[in-house]
Amino acid sequence: MSGIKRGVSLYSYQEEFFLRKLTLEQCIAVSASMGAYGIESLAEQMMPGYPKLSDEFYEQWHEWMRIYGTTPTCHDAFLDTKRFKHRLLTLDEEVDEVTRDIKHAQRLGAKYIRMLVICSPELMERCAPIAADHGIWLGVEVHSPWSIKHEWIQRHLEVAYRVGTDKLGVIPDLGIFVERFPRLISERYLRNGAHENLVRMIVDRYDRHEDVHGLMEEVEKLGGNGEDIGLARTVGHFVSSDPNNLRDIIGAVRHIHGKFYEMTEDDYEYSIPYNVIVPVLAAAGYEGYISSEYEGNRHLQDAFPMDSVEQVRRHQRMLSNLIGEQK
Numbered sequence: 001m002s003g004i005k006r007g008v009s010l011y012s013y014q015e016e017f018f019l020r021k022l023t024l025e026q027c028i029a030v031s032a033s034m035g036a037y038g039i040e041s042l043a044e045q046m047m048p049g050y051p052k053l054s055d056e057f058y059e060q061w062h063e064w065m066r067i068y069g070t071t072p073t074c075h076d077a078f079l080d081t082k083r084f085k086h087r088l089l090t091l092d093e094e095v096d097e098v099t100r101d102i103k104h105a106q107r108l109g110a111k112y113i114r115m116l117v118i119c120s121p122e123l124m125e126r127c128a129p130i131a132a133d134h135g136i137w138l139g140v141e142v143h144s145p146w147s148i149k150h151e152w153i154q155r156h157l158e159v160a161y162r163v164g165t166d167k168l169g170v171i172p173d174l175g176i177f178v179e180r181f182p183r184l185i186s187e188r189y190l191r192n193g194a195h196e197n198l199v200r201m202i203v204d205r206y207d208r209h210e211d212v213h214g215l216m217e218e219v220e221k222l223g224g225n226g227e228d229i230g231l232a233r234t235v236g237h238f239v240s241s242d243p244n245n246l247r248d249i250i251g252a253v254r255h256i257h258g259k260f261y262e263m264t265e266d267d268y269e270y271s272i273p274y275n276v277i278v279p280v281l282a283a284a285g286y287e288g289y290i291s292s293e294y295e296g297n298r299h300l301q302d303a304f305p306m307d308s309v310e311q312v313r314r315h316q317r318m319l320s321n322l323i324g325e326q327k
Contacts, residue, residue: 001324003287004278006316007031007038007073009257010046012294015306017046022309025064030309032068034316035325038289039065040074040114040255043104051100058107065109073289074112074171074255075105079119091123098127098138106134112255114171115140117152121159128167137254139171145237147176148245160252169252173293174272175259178238181206182261182271184299186231191303194227202228206235243277250284258290261299263314267321278322290319 008031016022022030024046028039043050047057065072079097081088089097098115105113113131115124115138124138131138140156142148153170160168181203190199198219205212215232224232246253262270278290292315297306 001326002278002282003285004281004319004323005038005287005289006034006036006319006323007040007071007289007291008034008036008312008316009040009042009074009076009291009293011040011042011076012292012312013308014045015297015301015308028064028070029068031312032070034313035320036292036312036316037068037070038073038291039070040076040289040291041072041108041110042076044078051104053104061108072108072110073291074114075101075108075110076114077101077105077116079116081118091120091126094119094123095126095130098123099130102127102131102134102136105136111135112137112139112171114255114257117141117143117146121155124156124168125159125163128163132167137167137169139169139253139255141171141173141257142176143173144176144178144239147239147241148172148249149241157249157252165252169254170249171255171257172246172249172253173257173259174274174277174290175257175295176239176241177243177273177277178271179207179240179273180271181235181238182296182299184262184270184296185234188299188302189227189231189234192227193225194231195224198222198224198228199231202231202235206238206240209240212236243273243280246277246280246286247284250281250286253286254288256281256286256288256290257293258315258319259293259295260311260315261294261296263311263318265314267314267318269315269318274318274322278319282323292316292319 010027013027186203212235219228219232260269292312294311
């Protein structure tokens, strides 16, 4: 059995939370029922009033953690760079906003903050000592279409290694390892009126890991409509990286987003090779959480009833098996 731990990003339950089918407490409870005791939260999604949360809210939060035996792992921070109409935030203003998130994460009892990939290396370096003073580690999310080898991520890693990986690092999103294009996305385009032959061509091009740049223009010349061109654009936002790249940066990783789009009935993720990724992480000595992050809901909600809980449950069973947990 590896030392990898299981958790859930409450982002996974966004559909049910929005439709008032699950409360925040119920999201925590259902995660715990799966043995996923690490709770990653999004204050702007599920904590109304943030950043002005009451003392009573934090007391209730810790009571839920006690009741369900869960642990706050990560706070997902956002950066409101376009708050003002005619200008972006200054670096000092960005530092103030991140400081607010640091204080919130500390009050939650979380150790990590997921920083958006748009955050600059300069911002991360400025915030590192502030976070460290509050017992918080900051990790930039490595999210498609970026990858571990991307120049922007390498700049962040250079800062992390210089400042100290006990303060800064990266949070890999496993969506950077999409081996096969998610069929639920291409099927959504078909329902919207895309042509079957063009959809097949686009998906095959991606699945063969060929260059998809210029695909939009090619599809347009072939008579593609707006949906066909939209799919050609979408595939350019996906990447199929080598999972072995994780070995090179594992010292700068404290937390991982277990992105998934479709769990089949036999607990297999259609697009992302978890059976390769998890052994790589285990062999590299990773002992943090993999936090299930379901992102298939938005591609199905036009035509099918949603059951994000069942999708997360299947994902957790898969992780449990791959980690080697004893039954």
